[in-house]
Amino acid sequence: MGTVAYDVVVVGAGSAGCVLAARLSEDERRSVLLVEAGPDYPSVADLPADVADGTRPTVAHDWGFVSEPDEAGRSVPLPRARLVGGCSATNAAFLLRGWPADYDAWAAAGNPGWSFAELLPVFRAVEADADFADRWHGGDGPIPVRRPSPQELSPLQHAFVRAAETAGHAVVEDHNRPGAAGIGPMPRNVRDGLRMSTSLTHLAAARDRSGLTVRADAVVDRVELSGTRACGVRLVGGAVVEAARVVLAAGSYGSPAILWRSGVGPADRLRALGLPVALDLPGVGANLADHPLVAVDLPTAPGFRGPVFQALLTMRSARAPRDGPPDLHLFAAGPFDDAASPTGGVFGIVTGLMAPRSRGSVRLRSADPTEAPLIDVAHLRHPDDLARMVDATLEARRLSRTLPLAGFVDGPELAPGAAIGDEDRSAIAASVRDRVGSYHHPVGTCAMGPDPRRGAVVDRRCAVHGAQGLWVADASVMPAIPSANTNLTAVVIAERVAVWLAAV
Numbered sequence: 001m002g003t004v005a006y007d008v009v010v011v012g013a014g015s016a017g018c019v020l021a022a023r024l025s026e027d028e029r030r031s032v033l034l035v036e037a038g039p040d041y042p043s044v045a046d047l048p049a050d051v052a053d054g055t056r057p058t059v060a061h062d063w064g065f066v067s068e069p070d071e072a073g074r075s076v077p078l079p080r081a082r083l084v085g086g087c088s089a090t091n092a093a094f095l096l097r098g099w100p101a102d103y104d105a106w107a108a109a110g111n112p113g114w115s116f117a118e119l120l121p122v123f124r125a126v127e128a129d130a131d132f133a134d135r136w137h138g139g140d141g142p143i144p145v146r147r148p149s150p151q152e153l154s155p156l157q158h159a160f161v162r163a164a165e166t167a168g169h170a171v172v173e174d175h176n177r178p179g180a181a182g183i184g185p186m187p188r189n190v191r192d193g194l195r196m197s198t199s200l201t202h203l204a205a206a207r208d209r210s211g212l213t214v215r216a217d218a219v220v221d222r223v224e225l226s227g228t229r230a231c232g233v234r235l236v237g238g239a240v241v242e243a244a245r246v247v248l249a250a251g252s253y254g255s256p257a258i259l260w261r262s263g264v265g266p267a268d269r270l271r272a273l274g275l276p277v278a279l280d281l282p283g284v285g286a287n288l289a290d291h292p293l294v295a296v297d298l299p300t301a302p303g304f305r306g307p308v309f310q311a312l313l314t315m316r317s318a319r320a321p322r323d324g325p326p327d328l329h330l331f332a333a334g335p336f337d338d339a340a341s342p343t344g345g346v347f348g349i350v351t352g353l354m355a356p357r358s359r360g361s362v363r364l365r366s367a368d369p370t371e372a373p374l375i376d377v378a379h380l381r382h383p384d385d386l387a388r389m390v391d392a393t394l395e396a397r398r399l400s401r402t403l404p405l406a407g408f409v410d411g412p413e414l415a416p417g418a419a420i421g422d423e424d425r426s427a428i429a430a431s432v433r434d435r436v437g438s439y440h441h442p443v444g445t446c447a448m449g450p451d452p453r454r455g456a457v458v459d460r461r462c463a464v465h466g467a468q469g470l471w472v473a474d475a476s477v478m479p480a481i482p483s484a485n486t487n488l489t490a491v492v493i494a495e496r497v498a499v500w501l502a503a504v
């Protein structure tokens with residue numbers, strides 16, 4: 001391939017990248033290249049069945065990352081989608097906003113423009129909410145969102161909702177309304193069974209534009225820098241694409257890895273890998289936060305074929321501030337067939353810790369762009385995180401013993417296991433440690449903030465500190481993890497940055 005010049009190259013066609021490319025190509029005089037490592041399925045008819053199916057997540061198009069072993073030698077899968085649409089094309093399609101306090105904290109940390117009041121117009125503009133038309137919601141944005149009606153709930157989901165009510169949790173009609181905490185229907189971006197990725201909600205309408213080129217199956221090795229000015233990207237294989245501006249949207253593992261390979265990161269570590277140092281930015285790859293997840297598993301009848309996620313309970317653990325965001329998610333998942341269960345079926349009461357205090361990192365093993373990064377996901381490293389996950393397990397157990405949900409439990413608890421009593425917190429903690437996994441919400445590895453000496457990688461407009469013509473706009477820029485699933489917030493970040501980039 002010869003050298004091609006673009007006004008903007010967007011690296012990574014995920015939740016954020018598809019939005020950026022769609023918005024930036026609205027002005028057809030601007031030439032935009034969207035580069036994606038994985039394949040492209042341009043129309044709904046082309047989608048593999050699992051990618052189309054909005055009832056459950058899939059990991060068939062995946063980078064295959066696993067975490068570095070923890071102190072006990074345990075690694076966990078860290079799925080990251082590799083296709084146009086990114087994780088929005090494979091995820092569980094829970095479409096949730098963080099609490100206002102989450103975004104207000106970003107602004108208070110030196111990022112003016114990111115308070116909830118300033119983001120609310122963007123949250124409204126991106127959604128077409130089928131259930132609520134009030135000051136909190138939009139009706140004509142690109143992302144459809146709806147909640148199941150009580151009549152649509154599967155028998156298990158209905159029982160979960162009723163058990164949570166019986167156990168004393170407040171009823172929530174709308175989890176995306178500020179202040180919501182309790183049990184209510186899950187808002188999801190699924191239409192007629194189809195998962196509405198940003199490839200469908202944003203990129204599809206832009207594909208015919210003369211200024212937009214989508215290049216799939218192309219892995220970006222690094223950003224080409226002239227001094228500290230971005231002037232293009234180098235692909236694996238050696239081809240160089242020239243561009244006036246480069247926007248990284250390769251996600252919380254991909255974006256810091258590309259920056260390191262470009263010589264942008266902690267100088268000492270780059271040198272140790274034999275990488276050139278263009279910009280010493282110690283925060284690149286640091287500050288990784290993720291929501292840990294663990295379930296109480298229960299035996300039940302097999303053979304169910306309906307929806308598996310329809311309701312969500314949000315609540316505060318005993319250690320959460322009373323007026324702050326709920327720090328726990330609980331939801332029923334299943335039933336699934338499971339030959340290992342004595343009944344042939346299993347369902348989980350899944351618990352997620354939404355305000356983890358543990359922080360990990362993403363680093364490189366080598367300069368080789370085809371080698372997976374070293375991901376220290378740090379789940380439960382902070383003792384407070386483990387204690388709150390034990391609280392969550394105890395609450396999940398309480399719900400499993402509450403009617404009508406208790407009627408679905410056809411035998412002794414499978415995990416943590418009926419032999420472990422509620423009073424034995426240390427045995428429950430050991431079980432949580434053994435089984436904890438990811439809720440798949442890594443953020444923070446190219447954090448936004450005013451001061452690069454204190455770990456900030458990008459400024460409040462998502463431009464890389466100290467560089468010219470280089471931005472990061474994806475989940476990696478979140479300076480702190482919101483108390484909600486991260487897809488919608490990644491989309492909102494991309495919408496904001498696209499407006500600023502279009503004005504540069």
Ligand SMILES: Cc1cc2nc3c(=O)[nH]c(=O)nc-3n(C[C@H](O)[C@H](O)[C@H](O)COP(=O)(O)OP(=O)(O)OC[C@H]3O[C@@H](n4cnc5c(N)ncnc54)[C@H](O)[C@@H]3O)c2cc1C
Nearest residue numbers: 012014015016037086087091092093094220254475485487
């Ligand atoms: C299994 C699963 C379930 C989830 N469920 C939910 C949910 O229900 N609700 C929710 O809100 N969130 C969910 N999430 C998380 C959410 O989807 C992510 O937070 C969000 O998609 C992140 O968006 P992003 O744009 O930062 O990154 P991504 O969507 O991951 O996009 C990054 C893109 O960049 C590409 N890329 C990376 N490196 C390179 C390179 N070197 N060259 C070229 N391309 C590259 C990748 O292939 C990918 O397409 C889930 C995630 C997973 C994995």
